[in-house]
Amino acid sequence: MNQQMEPARRTPLSRDRVLVAAVALADEVGIESLSMRRLAQELGVVPMALYKHVANKEELLDGMVDALVREIDPPARDADWKNTVRLRVLSARRALLRHPWARQVLESRTNRTPAVLEYMDSFIGMFLAGGFSVDLTHHVMHALGSRMWGFTQELFDDSASQNAEGPAALPPEAQAAMFQEMAERYPNIFKVATVSAHDDDSVVGQGCDDQFEFEFALDLLLDGFERLHQQNWTSKHAKQDHGQAGT
Incomplete structure (x- = not known):
C-alpha cells in the first residue's frame, strides 16, 4: 500500500x-x-x-461548482441569440447530469464565486448581444431561474408519478382502489400526472420524460422572450397596462 x-x-x-x-x-x-x-x-x-x-468543506464545495462551470460550453459563435442561449443551457444540463451531486450542491450555495459570477455575466451578455434591453433581460433572468444551470424544480416528480401509476408490487385490486381514490379526491392532478402513462402514442412514453419536459419549457420561454423583444417590451409599459386593466 x-x-x-x-x-x-x-x-x-x-x-x-x-x-x-x-x-x-x-x-x-x-x-x-x-x-x-x-x-x-x-x-x-x-x-x-x-x-x-x-479552507474548509464549504470552500471545497464552492470549488467543485467552479469545476462544473468550466465544463459548460462557451457561447456558440455565428448563431442567433435564441440558439446561443438554448445550446448553452443544454450544455449546462449535460454537465449537471454527468454529476449526480451537482444540483444539490448548486442549490445549497450562498456564495457566488468568481467563476459563477463570470458564467452569470456571460449568460446575461448573450441576451444583451441579441439586442435585448437591460430591462427585458432583467425579467428574462428571473423567468429562467435555475434553468440557466440546466435544472428546474419539477411539479410532477418521481414520487408523484409513482403514486399515480401505482407500485408494481401491489395486486391489481389494490392498484385499482388507489387509482379510484386519487381520481375522486384529486381529479385534476390525477388527469395531468397520468396523461403520458395513458397515451400509448405519447412522445414521453410512460411517466414524465424529464429531458423532454425541460426542453419543452425552455423553448416555450425562449419563444416568449423573442415575442417580447420584437414588441420592444418594457416593464414600465407592462405595469401601466396591468394598472389600467385593474381599474
Missing part, C-alpha cells in the same frame, strides 16, 4: 488537483459521503495538506 501511494505523494498537490479528485470522488460515492478525510485518503495525503488549498 505504501509503495502504491508514493507516486501520489511525489506529485505536487494543487487546488485544481484537489478539486478534480473531489468531483471524481463525489461522482463515485455521493456528496453525502464526501469528506475532507476521505478525500485526503484518495489523494494519498494527510487531511491537513488539503487545508493549504481549500
